[in-house]
Amino acid sequence: MDQKLILTVSLLLVSATVIADYVRPPPRKTLSLPWGPKPASYPQQVHISLAGEKHMRVTWITDDKSSPSTVEYGTSPGTYSSVAQGESTSYSYLFYSSGKIHHTVIGPLDYNTVYFYRCGGQGREFQLKTPPAQFPVTFAVAGDLGQSGWTKTTLDHIDQCKYDVHLLPGDLAYADYIQHRWDSFGELVQPLASARPWMVTEGNHEQEYIPLLKDGFESYNARWKMPFQESESSSNLYYSFDVAGIHIIMLGSYTDYDEQSDQYSWLKADLSKVDRTKTPWLIVLFHVPWYNSNKAHRGEGDDMMAAMEPLLYAANVDLVLAGHVHAYERSKRINNGRFDPCGTVHITIGDGGNREGLAHSYMKPQPEWSVFREASFGHGELKIVNATHAFWSWHRNDDDEPVRSDQVWITSLVSSGCVAEKRNELRKILAAP
Numbered sequence: 001m002d003q004k005l006i007l008t009v010s011l012l013l014v015s016a017t018v019i020a021d022y023v024r025p026p027p028r029k030t031l032s033l034p035w036g037p038k039p040a041s042y043p044q045q046v047h048i049s050l051a052g053e054k055h056m057r058v059t060w061i062t063d064d065k066s067s068p069s070t071v072e073y074g075t076s077p078g079t080y081s082s083v084a085q086g087e088s089t090s091y092s093y094l095f096y097s098s099g100k101i102h103h104t105v106i107g108p109l110d111y112n113t114v115y116f117y118r119c120g121g122q123g124r125e126f127q128l129k130t131p132p133a134q135f136p137v138t139f140a141v142a143g144d145l146g147q148s149g150w151t152k153t154t155l156d157h158i159d160q161c162k163y164d165v166h167l168l169p170g171d172l173a174y175a176d177y178i179q180h181r182w183d184s185f186g187e188l189v190q191p192l193a194s195a196r197p198w199m200v201t202e203g204n205h206e207q208e209y210i211p212l213l214k215d216g217f218e219s220y221n222a223r224w225k226m227p228f229q230e231s232e233s234s235s236n237l238y239y240s241f242d243v244a245g246i247h248i249i250m251l252g253s254y255t256d257y258d259e260q261s262d263q264y265s266w267l268k269a270d271l272s273k274v275d276r277t278k279t280p281w282l283i284v285l286f287h288v289p290w291y292n293s294n295k296a297h298r299g300e301g302d303d304m305m306a307a308m309e310p311l312l313y314a315a316n317v318d319l320v321l322a323g324h325v326h327a328y329e330r331s332k333r334i335n336n337g338r339f340d341p342c343g344t345v346h347i348t349i350g351d352g353g354n355r356e357g358l359a360h361s362y363m364k365p366q367p368e369w370s371v372f373r374e375a376s377f378g379h380g381e382l383k384i385v386n387a388t389h390a391f392w393s394w395h396r397n398d399d400d401e402p403v404r405s406d407q408v409w410i411t412s413l414v415s416s417g418c419v420a421e422k423r424n425e426l427r428k429i430l431a432a433p
């Protein structure tokens with residue numbers, strides 16, 4: 001081959017490499033976690049969640065039904081200056097009986113402080129850090145986690161990020177009626193979920209409904225108790241909480257959401273209490289996306305969107321985080337299908353790494369409202385810097401490395417004048433019977 005030909009072939013190869021699409025990895029197998037024998041009173045599946053101002057709920061499971069629901073805690077290792085007594089529950093599901101599920105609220109706790117704690121007077125010591133009282137605050141975000149090899153990679157990447165609270169927009173364990181998978185998921189996430197609060201809402205894989213036999217969400221509600229009572233909701237399937245200057249609302253895609261529903265009434269009551277001078281940012285999570293240009297799950301969010309989007313628009317929601325579609329997509333500020341500077345940024349982040357794999361096919365052409373879309377596993381990081389600015393980034397799992405693949409500065413609707421502009425519209429919609 002003469003030199004000219006070699007050069008031409010080399011250039012062709014290089015340009016082919018440059019223009020080639022990112023090669024998306026196939027799904028990975030479900031992990032099999034080592035299940036070493038432990039004493040029956042040994043705390044397992046420890047996770048924490050925010051439980052009202054300055055309080056945290058500690059949840060764990062013991063095989064021993066007489067094990068106490070107490071948490072000892074303090075700010076120095078091995079020295080526990082406080083003790084809290086909690087409650088417990090358990091459930092049966094066909095041939096499966098759960099362990100004793102303990103829920104114990106600790107506090108009042110100082111902000112931005114490391115606490116050391118022990119569950120039921122047994123086992124190892126854990127440590128947690130409370131969120132700060134003021135900006136900046138950082139959230140890790142990943143939906144549709146499951147418990148595959150990719151889930152492990154996503155969790156490892158989240159562990160490398162300095163975050164305060166984990167947000168999960170539904171589909172946790174992919175137990176799908178097989179109850180011991182809830183237990184293995186609890187063990188898988190324990191290293192992260194025992195150290196930072198995990199705030200979750202439910203997806204279709206949590207439902208586990210059996211006609212005439214089982215109401216939906218029995219295992220989910222027993223194991224992942226969220227602060228619904230603290231936010232005056234009557235259901236664990238929708239609730240809200242504050243972190244520093246951010247009000248976060250968790251909604252349910254699989255419970256009634258029409259204007260006559262309890263969820264809708266609760267949402268109106270919750271929004272009427274939001275004071276944007278105290279919490280300038282308003283964020284909403286639910287499972288099924290309203291804006292989705294992937295071919296998977298098309299239109300599944302339409303009914304909920306028709307019922308609730310006018311209310312969320314009037315309330316000036318800055319950001320919606322959804323899951324369900326196993327891919328990543330970010331929209332412009334949007335309302336009623338069109339770009340609107342006072343609308344909401346919608347992000348679909350159902351790409352945590354579950355065993356079902358990715359949703360590769362997209363509608364063509366890409367809709368005008370869709371800014372970035374890609375079918376890869378990964379996670380998001382949301383840093384709320386101050387009352388006006390937040391930095392969002394999405395990190396693709398590229399050959400097990402986290403690669404920042406999408407990023408954007410988001411300015412709050414308070415700072416752009418939308419909140420003041422739509423004050424009367426919100427008042428009218430909240431006052432409607």
Ligand SMILES: [Fe+2]
Nearest residue numbers: 171203204324
């Ligand atoms: Fe889902």
